[in-house]
Amino acid sequence: MAQLGANTSVEAETLSHVLSLMQAFQAFDSDNDGCINEAELAGIMGSLGYKITDQEVRAMMSQADTNRDGQLSLAEYLELNTKDMEPGSLATLLKSAFESIDADGDDVITGEELFQAMRDMGVGGFSFESCQQIISSMDGDGDGAVTSQELKLLIDALL
Template identity: 30%
Template sequence: MDKATQYGRVFELFDGDGDGRISAKELQQCVEAIGGGLTEEEAEAAVEYLDADGDGLVGLEDFVRFVDGGEEEEKAKDLREAFKMYEMEGSGCITPKSLSKMLSRLGESRSADECQVMISRFDLNGDGVLTFDEFKVMMS
């Protein structure tokens, strides 16, 4: 069973009246059914936080984004940590020099020119360095 199907089934459990959206009351009832507890205010705040289209209800897309988001946040955090290892003294970018230095530490000696070629493959804006967004593209 794929993720979308799994999320859809869980969503249906939360969606007590079957209207394709989860209300604060439905969220509160479902959490109580599994042994948890949410006040009415907490349930309303959770729905408001998850509700992307502002209709006061959580749709399937909102639900999937929330459930799947935890994994994405962890990946982004890991990427940010990796990026910090390669960037030059907090400059916010990876330069040929900083890449060369880090590769040397890892036992992969490369000249600054070789590193420039490596960077140029993913340097989307052509400024000669890698920003975090360009690094994310490279790592995906």
């Protein structure tokens, strides 16, 4: 398995943050359609302790919904929640992480590989099931794994 890079602890922390965001996205996507709608966004904000009006929810949605389809995709959600990160550094991290996590070098990441990589990096808080769900949320063709091409589509959406 490849190493993430010279500053592995920072990269592992950043990867953990991005994966936690993906986990949260799935938790808040209550109808499991792969998007967050206004009602789900209001629920997110309420669960975080914010008292927010419908107008504020619409404004947040309008700001984050870059393709104007009335819903937040995973890419839009990640973009909203990683604005403080340099886009190039996030893309580099995700590419490097993909190579590191792809233990068998077949250009595909499974939930099992993600789970093992997180354990190997000492990143806690991710069960095997949550790793499977994270992979599922990024899996464009429904085969249960993420290819480098599917990751590239996510990275392109974030840039």
